[in-house]
Amino acid sequence: MINLTQEEWMSQLNEDENAIIIDARRPDEWVKGIQENALMMNIMNVSSFQQQAYQLNPDKNYYVYCRSGVRSLKACQELERLGLNTTYNLLGGMLDWKGKTVIPN
Numbered sequence: 001m002i003n004l005t006q007e008e009w010m011s012q013l014n015e016d017e018n019a020i021i022i023d024a025r026r027p028d029e030w031v032k033g034i035q036e037n038a039l040m041m042n043i044m045n046v047s048s049f050q051q052q053a054y055q056l057n058p059d060k061n062y063y064v065y066c067r068s069g070v071r072s073l074k075a076c077q078e079l080e081r082l083g084l085n086t087t088y089n090l091l092g093g094m095l096d097w098k099g100k101t102v103i104p105n
Contacts, residue, residue, distance in 0.1 A: 001076040024075035033101035043075040065090035
């Protein structure tokens with residue numbers, strides 16, 4: 001896992017053709033706005049998170065965020081434990097996010 005600042009996150013994500021964005025927050029946080037194309041994988045529901053993780057492609061690069069950066073850190077650690085070796089954690093999470101957000105459908 002590599003911690004990325006917002007600037008590093010945006011720059012690297014724009015160049016990464018194998019990128020998958022994961023929102024590790026709860027559903028009640030998700031509905032308030034997400035990064036575009038993010039998958040919701042609530043790390044607080046460990047069994048559901050693990051089931052979803054088993055469906056992920058290990059050849060992809062996973063960019064994980066949450067509200068502040070703490071849960072996304074745990075999510076990256078869990079993804080790596082499950083065999084997904086390329087994970088990036090957004091430092092400061094959505095609290096510090098200044099990029100584009102969308103309201104999910």
